[in-house]
Amino acid sequence: GEDVEQSLFLSVREGDSSVINCTYTDSSSTYLYWYKQEPGAGLQLLTYIFSNMDMKQDQRLTVLLNKKDKHLSLRIADTQTGDSAIYFCAEIPASNTGKLIFGQGTTLQVKP
Amino acid sequence: KAGVTQTPRYLIKTRGQQVTLSCSPISGHRSVSWYQQTPGQGLQFLFEYFSETQRNKGNFPGRFSGRQFSNSRSEMNVSTLELGDSALYLCASSPGLAAYTDTQYFGPGTRLTVL
Numbered sequence: 001g002e003d004v005e006q007s008l009f010l011s012v013r014e015g016d017s018s019v020i021n022c023t024y025t026d027s028s029s030t031y032l033y034w035y036k037q038e039p040g041a042g043l044q045l046l047t048y049i050f051s052n053m054d055m056k057q058d059q060r061l062t063v064l065l066n067k068k069d070k071h072l073s074l075r076i077a078d079t080q081t082g083d084s085a086i087y088f089c090a091e092i093p094a095s096n097t098g099k100l101i102f103g104q105g106t107t108l109q110v111k112p
Numbered sequence: 113k114a115g116v117t118q119t120p121r122y123l124i125k126t127r128g129q130q131v132t133l134s135c136s137p138i139s140g141h142r143s144v145s146w147y148q149q150t151p152g153q154g155l156q157f158l159f160e161y162f163s164e165t166q167r168n169k170g171n172f173p174g175r176f177s178g179r180q181f182s183n184s185r186s187e188m189n190v191s192t193l194e195l196g197d198s199a200l201y202l203c204a205s206s207p208g209l210a211a212y213t214d215t216q217y218f219g220p221g222t223r224l225t226v227l
Contacts, residue, residue: 043218098160
């Protein structure tokens, strides 16, 4: 089936690390994505990971993929108030052309 | 390169009316996907177009339709609007040649309010 699950809310202090978790069900997905949405805006692609990788690092962002458990996480180092937003993980199952399946989104609140 | 553009950005309609939303993809991209975002249902896939053909369709009623032009610009139409159609409508473009792996880039969305 097609299902992506995320926790709904995370609150951290400025300067701390944030870890946003996601589980997915379709193991056929070739890429897994993280998008960021700020209030009133569209979705900004943050990063993505190929399904045969365990980890990808991109500046302050680290993506970890546990394919056996179908678990994906996004770590943001040195979280800033500008990182406050909703974060979505998403996959495109091989059975579904051009269709991203999104989680519910995790609202990240960064306190000064 | 210019990003994905969507027009209009905001729209207010009344029940029973119809509406057309427009999306211009990134230059060179041939695939456009449409999504509806609501607080209750989250982000849901409407349909995807590639080279003027609908390649995939989500689980929405026939009131929701779309098309794509030869320059890859896409429109979606919603007829007989209902209150529940109030949402942010997002379009995304991708190269379209590798359907299961193409990364999608999103526009700013059109906020539709149905009164």
